[in-house]
Every structure is written in structure tokens, then in C-alpha cells.
Amino acid sequence: MANQLSQLDQVFAALADPTRRAIVMRLCAGEASVGELAEPFEMALPSFMKHIHVLETCGLLQSEKEGRVRTCRLSPEALLSAEDWFQHQRAIWEARLDRFEAYVMKLKKERAAAKRPSKTTEKTTNKPSKRKGA
Amino acid sequence: MANQLSQLDQVFAALADPTRRAIVMRLCAGEASVGELAEPFEMALPSFMKHIHVLETCGLLQSEKEGRVRTCRLSPEALLSAEDWFQHQRAIWEARLDRFEAYVMKLKKERAAAKRPSKTTEKTTNKPSKRKGA
DNA sequence: TAATTGGTTAGCCATGGAGCTAACTATAGG
DNA sequence: CCTATAGTTAGCTCCATGGCTAACCAATTA
CATH class of the missing domain: 1.10.10.10 (Winged helix-like DNA-binding domain superfamily/Winged helix DNA-binding domain)
Structure with missing residues (x-):
């Protein structure tokens, strides 16, 4: 390793x-x-x-x-292992974004629940466009 | 560019x-x-x-x-663009392998056709195990 | 065998990158 | 206001990298 x-x-x-x-x-x-x-x-x-x-x-x-x-x-192995590094990082990165997004959603929901009648008009969270090779 | x-x-x-x-x-x-x-x-x-x-x-x-x-x-853009480079190279590499494989298949067929009755018993071409993110 | 071709070895030089220390700026906290 | 914190700037070494030339094999080919 x-x-x-x-x-x-x-x-x-x-x-x-x-x-x-x-x-x-x-x-x-x-x-x-x-x-x-x-x-x-x-x-x-x-x-x-x-x-x-x-x-x-x-x-x-x-x-x-x-x-x-x-x-x-x-000899492709080395090339592939380097590519794997990127894919691994991206996986972590995307997992975190998903978690973050979930967190924001939860916050939104809670906030909406707190002051029920008033609609909280927030800007849409800019979620970073899922990519091809995912 | x-x-x-x-x-x-x-x-x-x-x-x-x-x-x-x-x-x-x-x-x-x-x-x-x-x-x-x-x-x-x-x-x-x-x-x-x-x-x-x-x-x-x-x-x-x-x-x-x-x-x-x-x-x-x-800031993920740079990371992604680097990853793209790998994916691009791999695409070319794999396309070539496919062409090569097709070529070998054609050769096999031709050879088989040449000496019809005898079955050409060749080892299977070791095709390089398709990968995940393809 | 002589000349050419294709690559290799040896050795030099200039640049840049990774690390350091010392000294400095600017905000936060008491 | 004083001190500690969080970075920043300046300037120095050391060595790895990328380039070169010159000279040197070792296979082909004439």
C-alpha cells in the first residue's frame, strides 16, 4: 500500500x-x-x-x-491504477455531497416544520450535475 | 486547447x-x-x-x-478534467483492442476456411477484462 | 569488410521544486 | 493595549529533472 x-x-x-x-x-x-x-x-x-x-x-x-x-x-496497469485513484476520490467527494444535500433537505424540512404557515423561499442548492462515468 | x-x-x-x-x-x-x-x-x-x-x-x-x-x-473541475484524460486514453486503448480482437477473429475464420476440415484449436485470446467505469 | 542505422552510455549545465528559518502582518481574545 | 494565533513574505539551500553533446556499441546492409 x-x-x-x-x-x-x-x-x-x-x-x-x-x-x-x-x-x-x-x-x-x-x-x-x-x-x-x-x-x-x-x-x-x-x-x-x-x-x-x-x-x-x-x-x-x-x-x-x-x-x-x-x-x-x-502497459495499462499503471494507467488504470492512476485512474482508480481519481474514481476513488470522486466517490468520496460525491458521497459527501449526497450527505450534504440530505442534510440541507433535512434542515429545510425542519425549518418548514418550525414556522409552518410561512413558506421559506430559499435559493435552490446548486447540486453539481452528476457526471457520465459515475 | x-x-x-x-x-x-x-x-x-x-x-x-x-x-x-x-x-x-x-x-x-x-x-x-x-x-x-x-x-x-x-x-x-x-x-x-x-x-x-x-x-x-x-x-x-x-x-x-x-x-x-x-x-x-x-474545486473539482480540474480533478475531473484530469480524470477525463484517463478515460479518453482508455477509450482509445480499448477501441484498439477491440479492433485487434476483431482482426484476430477474422484471421481465425479465414484460416479455418482455408483448411476446412481440421478444427484450428488455438488458445483463447486473453481479452483484458472489461472494467467498471467503462 | 566497411558504412549506416538504431539505440545506448557518460557526463555536463540550467532550471525548478521542496524544504528550511527568520521576520512580518493582521485578527481575536484577555 | 498586549499577547497569542493564523498566515504570509523573503530568502536561502539542496537535489531532481530535462535538455544537450560526444563518443560508443551492435545489428544491418552494401
Whole structure:
């Protein structure tokens, strides 16, 4: 678990760099050699290789060398574990909002019960639009 | 759009730090003052404030000061946009896998058609277990 | 075998990020 | 008014990161 967190550090740090995100995006479309991957970037190969190595270290990328060409492919587990982090946070966040909303509803009801005849005209609580991947 | 990417840089960089991730996690459970947020960490306040500022700069956190206490809350848009990035990549990745699978199926069928009488007994393609939030 | 291609290693430099202390501002409470 | 509280500003280290060049393998290919 503590190890997990440290892996998250690495994955997020890796994805914080636009070059590396581009590599990941490229690899989502299929495997490629280092040369093919490097070609769109105006960067010396050794610099580029560092990015490859970072991605490989944090588990986002796998590669193997055949002859003199190294082929890279995405290894999705790390990507998925990072995505899971977001989903987990969002779950907590949304649960809290639901609880809060319930609380507000209860308050409203109580207040309405307290001064029965007068209608309490409050602004509608802005509930934050449920999202797709929920 | 180019601005969007730069925002992603910042968000991922922000989340690459365990302290900041912890802050975000804490704020998912509800708003808190700087002091409350800082309390679990063995870190000088100015250092901690930098983290707060980083989170605020990249749009993950909002804060306002009343009297001498600054209250922080999560502002979910940035978090969601980062999560969207993952979902987008995964969509592409999975689409490719599906295409690949279809391709393998086609190959199988063709091969089966070629040597009609013999049943080609191949191992099942290991399809990568559809995930929850799909 | 010689030259080219594809990648790798080594080492340098500049920048930025995470941490610290010290000193300061401003509100709250006595 | 005085003190304690809650943040803030300024300025300093240290080291990790991203980039470079130069030189170096090791497979292909001519």
C-alpha cells in the first residue's frame, strides 16, 4: 500500500510532462519502436530515451529489443491504477455531497416544520450535475 | 486547447506529490482551514503553504480568507478534467483492442476456411477484462 | 569488410521544486 | 493595549529533472 502510493507519485510525475503524455497517447494507438516514437519530437535521442526510461520505470511502458530495434508498448496497469485513484476520490467527494444535500433537505424540512404557515423561499442548492462515468 | 494541456501539466505535477495528494483526499471529505490541513504533516507552515498555493494555481483548490483564517475547499473541475484524460486514453486503448480482437477473429475464420476440415484449436485470446467505469 | 542505422552510455549545465528559518502582518481574545 | 494565533513574505539551500553533446556499441546492409 505504501508502495502503491510511491508508484502513484511516479505515474503522476511521469504524466506531468507533455512529451511523456504524448508518448502514452501514441502508444494507446499501438506499439512502436523508439525511433518511430521519437520522430515527432525535436529533441536529441538521448533526451528522448530518458522519457522512455521514466515511463518504463513507473510501469506505464514495456519494451523489448529485437535486433537493434526496441519496440515499446503501453502497459495499462499503471494507467488504470492512476485512474482508480481519481474514481476513488470522486466517490468520496460525491458521497459527501449526497450527505450534504440530505442534510440541507433535512434542515429545510425542519425549518418548514418550525414556522409552518410561512413558506421559506430559499435559493435552490446548486447540486453539481452528476457526471457520465459515475 | 493548448492551454488545457498546460493545465494538465500542472494538475498532474500537483498530484505527483504525496503531501498534495493527501490534501486533496482530505478536502474530498470536506473543507478545512489551512491550519487544520497542515496539522497532520511534520512540515513548517511556509513549506506547507507552498503546496496549498500549487493546488490553488492549478485549479484543484479554492480558498477564501475570513478574519485571519483561510478556508480551503476542493474545486473539482480540474480533478475531473484530469480524470477525463484517463478515460479518453482508455477509450482509445480499448477501441484498439477491440479492433485487434476483431482482426484476430477474422484471421481465425479465414484460416479455418482455408483448411476446412481440421478444427484450428488455438488458445483463447486473453481479452483484458472489461472494467467498471467503462 | 566497411558504412549506416538504431539505440545506448557518460557526463555536463540550467532550471525548478521542496524544504528550511527568520521576520512580518493582521485578527481575536484577555 | 498586549499577547497569542493564523498566515504570509523573503530568502536561502539542496537535489531532481530535462535538455544537450560526444563518443560508443551492435545489428544491418552494401
